[in-house]
Amino acid sequence: MTSSDSAPGARTFTISGDVYDRFMGRYSTKLAVPLADAAGIGPGQTLLDVGCGPGALTAELVRRVGAEHVSAVDPAPQFVEAVRGRIPGVDARVGRAEELPYPDGRFDAALAQLVLHFVSDADATAREMRRVVRPGGVVAACVWDFGGGMQMLRLFWDAALALDPAAPDEEHTRPFGRDGEIAGLFERAGLEDVERGSLEVEASYEDFDDFWTPFLSTTGPAGAYADALDDGHRARLHDELRTRVGSPEGPFTLKAKAWYAKGRA
Numbered sequence: 001m002t003s004s005d006s007a008p009g010a011r012t013f014t015i016s017g018d019v020y021d022r023f024m025g026r027y028s029t030k031l032a033v034p035l036a037d038a039a040g041i042g043p044g045q046t047l048l049d050v051g052c053g054p055g056a057l058t059a060e061l062v063r064r065v066g067a068e069h070v071s072a073v074d075p076a077p078q079f080v081e082a083v084r085g086r087i088p089g090v091d092a093r094v095g096r097a098e099e100l101p102y103p104d105g106r107f108d109a110a111l112a113q114l115v116l117h118f119v120s121d122a123d124a125t126a127r128e129m130r131r132v133v134r135p136g137g138v139v140a141a142c143v144w145d146f147g148g149g150m151q152m153l154r155l156f157w158d159a160a161l162a163l164d165p166a167a168p169d170e171e172h173t174r175p176f177g178r179d180g181e182i183a184g185l186f187e188r189a190g191l192e193d194v195e196r197g198s199l200e201v202e203a204s205y206e207d208f209d210d211f212w213t214p215f216l217s218t219t220g221p222a223g224a225y226a227d228a229l230d231d232g233h234r235a236r237l238h239d240e241l242r243t244r245v246g247s248p249e250g251p252f253t254l255k256a257k258a259w260y261a262k263g264r265a
């Protein structure tokens, strides 16, 4: 059994790091900065990026503490290879958040950016993040506000629902996209001093094609949905989405909000 077989969430991400970057990386690269700020990440710490993908948060952690103090783990082997190639010196491993391949108390902080809604067992993940952090260390995580704050995904699912009421809107199919859900998870895991809040970023597009094309790459639940449609339905979705984005003729910018929580081990 490969790590992808045992981590269904990873099967949503069989694309390359470069393809991921054009879809979600253009947001997650920016989101890494306020998440690391919220977690109090700074020089001298030893850090773990859980569900690192191709390394958006990993790179921000390395910028703050140096590659030799950063570990990164993800069940998708091509993402782990991407991190190794992009950020030499990082200890990047294939593995699952539910069974982190590190000893107790190894890190000063463990962070998971846009991961909790994909893991098979979020409670086990939170317990594992707590286990690998030293007493008093920080566990932090964030997930998009699927209800409306993440405009790219909200626009996509609203367009999809307009044509297909059964479309699997992530607001209803994925956990942790509401305020307080991650904080509740962390409290169940025994973390202390749990705090929560929101993080806001934005991303720019050259034109509508730059926005639409990444949805055709099978990336994440939205990409998988678009990929499974027949050509006619996909063309109608394109037109519906274009209208909802405002039929832009040139560059445009969208906002994205994520809910986060942090606690102490």
Ligand SMILES: C[S@@+](CC[C@H](N)C(=O)[O-])C[C@H]1O[C@@H](n2cnc3c(N)ncnc32)[C@H](O)[C@@H]1O
Binding pocket: 007, 008, 009, 010, 013, 024, 025, 028, 029, 050, 051, 052, 053, 054, 055, 056, 057, 073, 074, 075, 076, 079, 095, 096, 097, 098, 112, 113, 114, 115, 118, 119, 120
């Ligand atoms: C939306 S991506 C986020 C990647 C990266 N953290 C970022 O911010 O760009 C979700 C990531 O969760 C990973 N993932 C899915 N199931 C997982 C699990 N059980 N344990 C750890 N990571 C998992 C996927 O492989 C993917 O890289």
